[in-house]
Amino acid sequence: MMAQLLNFAQSQIAQFLRHNFHFPTPKQIPQQPFPFREPIKHLLIGSPKAVTSTIHYLQVIGYASVGDWSPLQPTGNPDEVMSILSRQISIQ
Structure with missing residues (x-):
């Protein structure tokens, strides 16, 4: 039951990402000598x-490697943790 729920959640996340965000591939990013880069943080x-x-899952879909995330940190709430990913993204 838990595996089915996890698979459903992962498919919903993938569908949401596919329909709501465009992550350009390296071939789609125009080559600029000095592209403007901006920091962004993801918090789970x-x-x-x-x-x-x-x-x-984000590693499986090619968005971020497992090692890019911070170690799990307690939030102060029971059975709750957080992890952060900091990146520099190109802004056009």
Whole structure:
């Protein structure tokens, strides 16, 4: 049951990302000598299992490597942790 729920959630996340965000591939990014880059931070908050699962899923779809995320940190709420990913993205 839990595996089915996880698979459903992952498919919903993938569908949401596909329809709401465009992540250009390297071939689609125009080559500029000095592209403007801006910092962005992603914050995941949830149970250790949910946060870890999401981090692994984002690696599977090629968005971020597992090692790019901060170690899980407690939030102060029972059974809740957080992890952050900091990146520099190209702005056109």
